[in-house]
Amino acid sequence: MRKYFRFFGTISGTTLVTRTLLSILMLFPVLILLIFWWTNTFLNLMGLTLSEAGKIDQKEANKFGEELGIKIAENPPDFFSEVLINTGFIWYILLIALIIPVILFWLANLYKRVSAIFISNRKKIFFSIIFIEIVLLILSFLISKILFSILVIFKSVVFISLVIYPSPIGEHEG
DSSP states (O other): OOGGGSOOHHHHHHHHHHHHHHHTTHHHHHHHHHHHHHHHHHHHHOOHHHHHTOOOOOOHHHHHHHHHHHHHOHHHHHHHHHHHHHHHSSHHHHHHHHHHHHHHHHHHHHHHHHHHHHTTTTTHHHHHHHHHHHHHHHHHHTOOHHHHHHHHHHHHHHHHHHHHHHOOOOSOOO
């Protein structure tokens, strides 16, 4: 199991595709955690517990939804800062604990594929790809959404190139 998280060895393009699909599957626990977190947050705002939530009718739920929508529309920063302040520390720990393995898995696989294609300059190319992705991601949040589209296009081109480009290595170990 540890070999999947190590930053040495090489992998083929088809293995990269397979491991990318696996990393997407690894994100499902994160999605489930976020759904539970939002459910818990909204129930807390309603003043309800999970067992009491099953007893409210649709009319009460709609009323709460309208009130919550008005509260968010009036002052979004205050609402979201209140939500984050009232979120327990354990939620953050769980989120980080679930995301870190996915990130390490993806970075290790990216490094292994870059190592298979660019043997002599693998570290420079790997860190260049990561640097460009991080810069584009930060700029897309700060400046405009068009940069997010550029980020998606960049990531897609890099991924397709890594999958299609043949590596000079015959047997891959990684």
